[in-house]
Amino acid sequence: MSRTSPTPQPGESSPLLQQSRPPQQQQQKMTSLLFWKVGAVFGATAVGLGAFGAHGLKKRIADPAKLANWSTAAHYQLVHSVALLLASGNPVAATLFTAGMTMFSGSIYALTLNTEKFKFLGPVTPIGGLCLIAGWLVLAFGKKGGPPQWPRF
Incomplete structure (x- = not known):
């Protein structure tokens, strides 16, 4: 006598029949959640x-002029912290926003506090700006265009 598991009928669901998320989906969810948290922390620090x-x-x-730069x-x-929250499901755009904010805003903060000590960061500012622009373009024209997929907590 052989034992076989019953075949589920359409519309039926059983915890034993449900499979866990594939590793790639799990990794995407973790990446999305990481960028969501980074965006929230960057937003708080911006305020x-x-x-x-x-x-x-x-x-x-x-x-x-220095106060205006700050x-x-x-x-x-x-602004880009909010963009990062919206782009948290798009790892390319989210990475560009994170790098852009760090380089653009970070270099301006440092240069405002001590121009002489941090003058080597001068060329970093426009690179950060280009990353921010690229992040917006990836959102517009990248493969994962469309509305954001919010992370589930």
């Missing part, structure tokens, strides 16, 4: 750094 620039930095730096860096970081 904090923007507030510092508006209040604390004015006590240390009198040059209005404000620009915080603004771009905040």
